[in-house]
Amino acid sequence: MNPIRTPARLLSVGALGAALTLGCLAAPASAVGPSTATGNPGIQLDQLDRGLVAAGTSEGVFLSWRLLGPEATGSSETGLTGADFNVYRDGTRLATVTDSTNYLDPSGTSGAAYTVRAVVGGVEVDASAPATAWNSNFVDIPLKKPADGVTPAGQAYTYSANDASVGDVDGDGQYEFIVKWDPNNSKDVSQVGYTGNTYVDTYKADGTLLHRIDLGVNIRSGAHYTQLLVNDFDGDGRAELMIKTAPGTKSTNFNADGSVAAESFITLLAGDLAAGHTNADDYRMSAADYYRHMVATFQGWTAHPEVKSGRWPATLEEAFGIPARYQYPLSEADAASLTNYFMDVYAPARSARNNLRAFEGFIVSGPEYLTVFEGATGKELKTVAYEPGRHDDGLMWGDYAMARIEPGNRVDRFLAGVAYLDGKKPAAVFARGYYTRTTVAAYTWDGRNLAPVWDVGSGWTPMTNPFNDSPHGRDGTDPVYGKLTTQGFHSLSAADVDGDGRQEIVYGSATLDDDGSLLYSSSGILPPGSAAPGQEARLGHGDAMHVADIDPARPGKEIFTVHEGATYAPFGYAMRDAATGQVLFGDYSGKDTGRGMIGDVDPSVPGIENWAIGMQSAAGEKISATTPGTNMSIRWAADMTTQLINGSGDQTPTIDDWKRGRLLTATDTRTNNGTKGTPSLVADVVGDWREEMLVRTADSSALRMYMSTEVTNHKLYTLMHDPQYRAEVARQNTTYNQPSYTDFYLASDMDFAGVPLRAAWLPGSVKALQHVLEDLVESGDVGGPVASQLTATVQQAGRSVADGDPAKAAKTLQRFVKFLAQQKGPDQVSPAARVALQYNADNILRAFRD
Structure with a gap:
């Protein structure tokens, strides 16, 4: 298998030589002279490399690469403007691409090595790692399946790869793949029985297994129990993993040859050790x-x-x-x-x-933890108590109150997500409960401390008889957050719904403001034919939720939800104003409306369409009685419309276009999560702004990543440099996987002038600048005492990043740029080197300006 890409630095010696021979030495305006910075960093996002990938097609070799967020400087009718790109095959320039970040080489061959080099003001300022073509439009990332097992009841089980996430765990600008393994006896929380252990692996793109976390016997397996939060929480340029753990959770780190380098159980809290708990405990109930x-x-x-x-x-x-x-x-x-x-x-x-x-196989006692693991090694960095605790087996949560008695059900409904609550750095959000008692807690990680931001809860739902009552739809006992009860979904979203630059937590039919206060809890009037016509009722719980700028004709964002409250719910589906929670339109169904989706599936209709009971326009106009699929959407097409991923169980996954029909059949692969039929991940992992589909092979021997090879003339920065999208990718694996949406309107009729041009703080960008400088020193384009001074300065900036002090790093880089500007002799810093260094440093410092 050809690797997705090989490690390389931003500016190679060959790239610099090409810049010199082209004679394009007019420095771009943004790269001239020293920069000024305020010391206040912009929003933190991932530092990524060019992400160049190549795929063999019947028409030649298709190339796709990233435009990075800081490189975008304006817009045109078809996309963003900023850096252009020279495309090279085996060192020979093929073309200069200005209107997109893809290219079809009709004469390409499978053995050719391709690179792309960003061009700003006529000067090549960086170079990608080389890429050779995949044999088709997919690549396999080899996986190592865990061993089969047997439950205490004597039932054998085996494993399949399940949900996945991505994060740059080692700071090289390339995403690693974090994969959850589920046994074939994994359970919904309402289902009785033992399960096998859940495993979480981290892989390089070539299939190298970095580490495996065995969550142990005290974490039940299933979609509701374990969510993976992968992000660079402390801003050191490397992603961490946060996950719910318990006594018996063990991390194993591997050497490059696959042998075990180290393994250890998580650290139990002092109070639990004093109480006699050990990592050998088994709290599963017979x-x-x-x-x-x-x-x-x-x-x-x-x-x-x-x-x-x-x-x-x-x-x-x-x-x-x-x-x-x-x-x-x-x-x-x-x-x-x-x-x-x-x-x-x-x-x-x-x-x-x-x-x-x-009743057996459930865990209703024993310690529960939240652990931060180092992304590259799996090393435990911090373990704290999971808050809130379970309290009991569900008696107080209403698990015994309904006709269907389900101990351990409502008490063990977990959600998780990432949110930019302060508009700057990612916070981790963990939640427990959404049918009755609802609790949500937010944390920040600074490399040493897992600090609570806020912790809110509805209070208990009052019951007159815990064995015969209806606890749903009632206010909790908390005077402020009581209306959170019954409003949560099987997912959550982080989005700036009120336009203040900080993300809120959309918790189904209610929304928490960035400071944890209750922004609103949505309700409606029950219509004729319902259980109580004329009464006000919560919109209530549902299975599918989508938060985006759905209707560009309205200010702000909208929320599209479906609801399963049947005759007790005012709507089967509803479109709401995201800032106020006000229902804009919807239909009463009188039944559990379980599935719903949004997407620009008909480019002739303004806005993004929505469907649950028939299809509607963004404004609520009925379009069609038939609907596309509802498993998962994907931005796959060249024209910026939305496609749907179909296929569940043993069916072969497909990507289908509502107008054009089938675009892809993913032979010998499978989706996950039963009837939900969701891929392991849909995200902009490599290449241009379009999303890749990651699905497991039928035998789970590999995670297969498909990319679109339709040539597009639309230019947009990587979606991972949009903060809402990055947060949504991190939470996509949560329970009932939902698509990821951008902070801006993204559809076939979009106005590119509406795409935010953010000056984001990318912690890994300082390391990337260091690599650029190292290459220039090696090539002789930076020499003498100047080389030592510049190297020492950028290394100092890197240490400040590692210490979690971006403001100090920015001040150091100001000195770097000032010193660079003072060097006039071409024998010390060549003209092309000066442009490249100034451009890359200036892109970093943009994040610190007002």
Whole structure:
């Protein structure tokens, strides 16, 4: 397999020589003279290399590469302006591309080596790593499948690759691939049974396994339990991994030859060690364990705070609606008698699906942690208690209150995401609960401390009887956040909905402001035919949510959601104003409306279309009774329309266009997550602004990445340099995977003047500048004492980045540029070298100007 790309520095010796021989030495305006900086960095994003990839097609070799965010300086009718690009095959220039970041070489061959070099003001200022062509429009990233296993109940299981994320874990400007492995007995939280362990691997693009995290027996496997947060949280230019852990979680680091370099369990908290917990503990419940658990719960009934306060029945007989019989506190024998009645009579009478004698495999006790791992090695950096804790097995959460009794269900519904809460640096967001009690906590990581930003919760949902009540749709007991209950979805989004430059957390039908305050909780009036016509009700829970600038004719963003509350929900689907939560349009369905999607699937219709019950325009006009798929969308086409990924279970995944039909059949691959049919990841991982589809091969021997090879004349910076999109990619794997959306309107009828030109702080850019300088020194274009001075200065800036002090790094780079400008002799700094160094340094310092 040809690698996606090989490590290379931004400006090679050959690139510099080409710049000199071309005679293009007029320096771009942005690269002339020293820069001034305020010391206040812009929003932090990933420093990426050119991302050049090549793919063999029937028409030749297709090339695709990145325009980086800081390189964009303006717009045209078809795209952004800024850097242009010279394309080289085997060192010979083929073309200068100005209107896009792709090129088709009709005479290309599989063995040819391609590079692209950015051109600014006629000067080549960098060069990509060389790329040779894939055999087709995909490349395989080899995976190492975990060994099969057997549950305590004697059931065998095997593994398949599941969701994935990306992050630059080693600071080389290239993304690594973080892959979650699920056993074939993974469960929804409502399903009974043991599961195998969950594993999380980190791979280089060539399939080198850097490390594997075994979450252990005390983290149940399934989409709702484990989400991967991968991002550079501390701003050192290298991504970390944050994940929920427990005693028994172990990280293994590998050598380049695949042998084990080191392995260790996570560090248990001091209080847990004092209480006798160890990494050898197994908190999984057998059916006998659960029976004993319920006996103990009933024995402690009179001591429960809700019983003591009078909010719950004083006796279990009263709760079950049977004659009083026992003395309280209950003896063990009487508690056992009531447990038998509860499991064998009361529960089955509530629902034929209630078989509590078979309840096993759940984890309802033991410590729960949140751990930060170093992205490159898997080394544990910090472990803290997961907040909030489970409290109980779901009794207070309403898991026993409905007709369908599901211990361990609502209590173990987890969400996670990344958000730029301060408009500058990524924070980690972890949540527990969304049907009844709802809790959300945000953290920052500075390389040493995992510091809480805010921690909010709805409070408990009041119940008069925990064994027979309807806890949904009620305000929680918290006077400020009580209306968060029942509003959460199986995902969340981070988006700047109020235009203040800081991202909010869209938590389904409610939104938390960047400071953690409740921005709004959306409701509507129940229509005729509903459960309570005329009454106000929450929009409520749903499975699919999309936050974007959907209607460019309206200011701000919109939120499109579907709802499963049936006759208790005002809408089956709704379009809301993202800033206020006001419903713009929607339809009542009276049933669980489970799937919905948005996308520019019809370029003749203004705005982005939406569909759940038929298809509507962005403004709510009915377009079609039939709809495209709802599994996952992808920006695949040259014309900036949206395509849909279809196929679930054992079906072959496809990419389909609503107007043109099938564009891709991903033979011998599979999607994930059962009927949801979601790829491992859809994101702008390499190449131009279009998204790649990552799916597992049918045997999970590789993660296969497909790229579009349609030649486009649209030029846009990598979507990963849009903060909403970067945050959404980080949370895409959360529970029911949802597409990632940009902060700006992105569709076939977009106005490119509306694309923000952000001066982002890219921590790895200082290391990239250092590599440029090293190449220039090696080539002799920077020499003498000047070389030593410039090298020492940029190294000092790099140390400031590693220390988490970007402002200090900026001040050091100001000295670098000033010193560079003072060097007049071409024997010390060649004209082309001066331009390249000034341009790259200036792009960094742009992030620090007002």
